[in-house]
Structure formats: structure tokens, C-alpha cells
Amino acid sequence: MQSTFEMLEDLGWKPYFSDQLTGEEVQQCDPFRVMAVHRGKIAIAGAGSQRFIAPKVSAPGFPDDYPTVGDWLLMDRSTQQATRVLHPMNLFKRRAPGDRRKEQKIAANVDTLFVVASCNQDFSVARLERYLVLAREVGVNPVVVLTKTDLTTTAEDFAAAARAIEPGLRVEMVNGRDPASVAHLASWCGKGETVALLGSSGVGKSTLVNTMRGSDSIATQAIRSGDATGRHTTTVREMHRLDHGGWLLDTPGMRELQLHDAASGIAEVFDDFVLVAQDCRFSNCAHASEPGCAVRAAISAGTLTTERFERWRKLDAEESINAAQLARRRPR
Numbered sequence: 219m220q221s222t223f224e225m226l227e228d229l230g231w232k233p234y235f236s237d238q239l240t241g242e243e244v245q246q247c248d249p250f251r252v253m254a255v256h257r258g259k260i261a262i263a264g265a266g267s268q269r270f271i272a273p274k275v276s277a278p279g280f281p282d283d284y285p286t287v288g289d290w291l292l293m294d295r296s297t298q299q300a301t302r303v304l305h306p307m308n309l310f311k312r313r314a315p316g317d318r319r320k321e322q323k324i325a326a327n328v329d330t331l332f333v334v335a336s337c338n339q340d341f342s343v344a345r346l347e348r349y350l351v352l353a354r355e356v357g358v359n360p361v362v363v364l365t366k367t368d369l370t371t372t373a374e375d376f377a378a379a380a381r382a383i384e385p386g387l388r389v390e391m392v393n394g395r396d397p398a399s400v401a402h403l404a405s406w407c408g409k410g411e412t413v414a415l416l417g418s419s420g421v422g423k424s425t426l427v428n429t430m431r432g433s434d435s436i437a438t439q440a441i442r443s444g445d446a447t448g449r450h451t452t453t454v455r456e457m458h459r460l461d462h463g464g465w466l467l468d469t470p471g472m473r474e475l476q477l478h479d480a481a482s483g484i485a486e487v488f489d490d491f492v493l494v495a496q497d498c499r500f501s502n503c504a505h506a507s508e509p510g511c512a513v514r515a516a517i518s519a520g521t522l523t524t525e526r527f528e529r530w531r532k533l534d535a536e537e538s539i540n541a542a543q544l545a546r547r548r549p550r
């Protein structure tokens with residue numbers, strides 16, 4: 219028989235959450251994790267029990283909270299009501315489609331982010347960098363998973379391009395349809411660990427989830443021939459359990475996350491540029507035609523590349539525009 223604590227650990231419970239409980243809550247409440255978000259209700263699982271509850275958690279003195287998949291919440295044992303959502307280790311969110319001032323939570327408490335890309339004409343270093351910025355910003359460890367290695371003879375070149383983005387970046391190559399080929403990915407999804415998948419449509423996220431689970435419960439669609447774009451096939455936000463204990467999270471909302479408030483993530487992924495820029499003569503150097511620009515000097519010397527410089531400037535410019543827009547829109 220598993221103890222209550224072991225059952226919670228299987229669901230991803232960590233000391234980070236126990237530390238948030240008051241003595242009264244320990245006596246009075248049970249922790250539950252949000253397993254799926256449906257329209258109008260959420261599925262939650264705790265030690266040895268599962269149920270559906272209303273999506274809104276209201277506590278006196280606090281604004282209403284809508285927990286997302288992966289969140290932990292507390293249920294009062296006597297009233298059977300959710301009392302509060304625990305502070306997440308990390309949280310993926312986006313601007314709500316209808317009202318860009320509002321934030322919509324996408325997924326919480328993720329241990330590892332699989333940034334999925336395919337070894338074909340869809341592959342883009344700029345897009346990978348964008349996803350990595352997001353991972354750094356949210357504070358989740360990224361692993362790049364390159365799919366469709368069975369359809370190319372140059373998979374190593376794709377992997378090399380990905381590895382060049384950040385020193386030490388983990389890059390894994392798989393044929394997402396072959397269980398033996400994806401088996402090594404299980405090392406990131408041990409007991410109680412949560413892995414989220416991020417990547418554009420058609421790169422093979424659902425296929426990975428299905429192969430890793432040994433089932434084809436998630437519908438995947440044949441890619442349209444001619445171009446490399448696929449179609450959206452996943453419609454619910456849900457954690458999928460793996461046999462050996464981990465959790466996979468593949469949500470439609472994760473797929474096209476836009477960057478916002480991403481300055482520190484950009485600085486991390488492009489720390490080679492940030493470091494060199496510290497030697498520019500002017501602290502506000504735009505690395506254009508200023509005298510004493512260390513960045514342009516490094517590009518001339520061949521230690522930094524123009525391509526990566528352009529991508530860095532583009533992300534930086536986008537971030538400045540977003541930040542300015544947000545500052546204007548934020549209610550005072």
C-alpha cells in the first residue's frame with residue numbers, strides 16, 4: 219500500500235508546496251492537482267481520489283482564481299470546497315485572446331519543457347530561440363526534441379544548429395513514431411515529474427505523447443502534403459500519465475505562446491551578446507555605428523555571427539514594443 223505522501227509525490231507534490239501550508243491547513247485540507255481543464259469544470263486528483271469541481275476557486279479576501287492544468291489546490295475536508303490555489307513553482311501564461319490586458323494561465327508546475335521541432339523545412343533557429351527565451355523566462359529547464367529524424371539524412375546538421383544556440387543545451391533526436399527511439403526521453407519523466415511540450419503545429423507533439431504512452435488516444439492528423447504545416451488536433455488541456463510515473467502535458471494553448479515580459483529570458487539565451495555588450499564604450503550602445511562598439515568588433519572578428527545578432531535585435535525590439543504597450547494598457 220502506498221502512503222498518502224507517496225501518492226501525492228506521484229502526482230508531483232514537492233516540499234515547495236508543503237512549505238506553503240499553515241498548521242490549520244495541514245489539519246483541515248487535502249492537496250489536489252488539476253489534471254484537466256474542461257469547459258465549465260476541472261478534473262482534480264489527490265491521494266487516492268479524483269473528482270470534478272467548478273473551475274473557479276473563491277476565498278474570502280482574495281480575487282477569484284481559475285487554476286490551470288498542473289496547479290495544486292487545497293480542498294477543505296469538511297466542506298469539500300476548494301479553499302485556495304497554491305503558489306506555482308512556475309507558470310506558463312499568455313495574453314487572453316479577447317482582452318489583451320488579462321492574462322490567461324496555460325500550465326503550471328512544469329519540471330521540464332520539451333521544445334519540439336522537426337528535421338524538415340519547418341525547422342527554424344529563430345523559433346527555437348524564441349521558445350528557449352520563454353523557457354528561461356518561466357524558469358523551466360528546456361530540452362530540444364528533434365523529430366522526424368527518419369525522414370532525413372542530415373539530422374545531425376539540425377542538431378548541430380540547435381546545439382549552437384546555447385552552450386550545454388540538451389538536444390535529443392527521435393523518430394516520434396518509434397517507441398525504441400523515444401525511450402530515452404523517459405529519463406525526464408520519472409515518477410512525479412511533469413514535462414510540457416511546446417512546438418508549432420505538425421512537428422509531432424501528439425505523436426510523441428502517444429508513443430511515449432504506448433497508446434494512440436490522442437488523435438493525430440496526417441500532415442498536409444506539399445508544405446510542412448500540420449493541423450491542430452488537440453483540444454483539451456490535460457496531463458497524460460506515463461506508465462513509469464511521469465506526466466506529459468500537451469495543450470493547444472502552449473503551442474503558439476507569444477513572448478511578453480521576456481527581457482530576462484532574452485538576456486539569458488543571448489548571454490554571449492549581453493556579455494560582449496558590456497564592453498561597448500556607451501552603456502546605451504545600439505551596436506549600430508557607435509564608436510567603440512564591442513559587439514560589432516566581435517562580429518568583425520568572427521566570434522559572434524551577424525545572423526544571431528539580427529535575431530537578438532529583433533527579439534529585443536519586439537520586447538521593447540510589448541513592454542511599452544503593456545505600460546500604456548496597464549490600468550493605473
Ligand SMILES: Nc1nc2c(ncn2[C@@H]2O[C@H](COP(=O)(O)OP(=O)(O)OP(=O)(O)O)[C@@H](O)[C@H]2O)c(=O)[nH]1
Nearest residue numbers: 366393394419420421422423424425438449450451
Ligand atoms: N515519419 C515521422 N512522422 C512523424 C514523426 N512525428 C510526427 N510525425 C507525423 O507528423 C504528423 C503530425 O504529427 P502530430 O503529432 O499530429 O503533430 P502535433 O505537433 O501534435 O501537431 P498539432 O496537434 O497540430 O499541434 C503526423 O502525421 C505524424 O504521424 C516522426 O518522428 N517521423
Ligand SMILES: [Zn+2]
Nearest residue numbers: 498503505511
Ligand atoms: Zn555596442
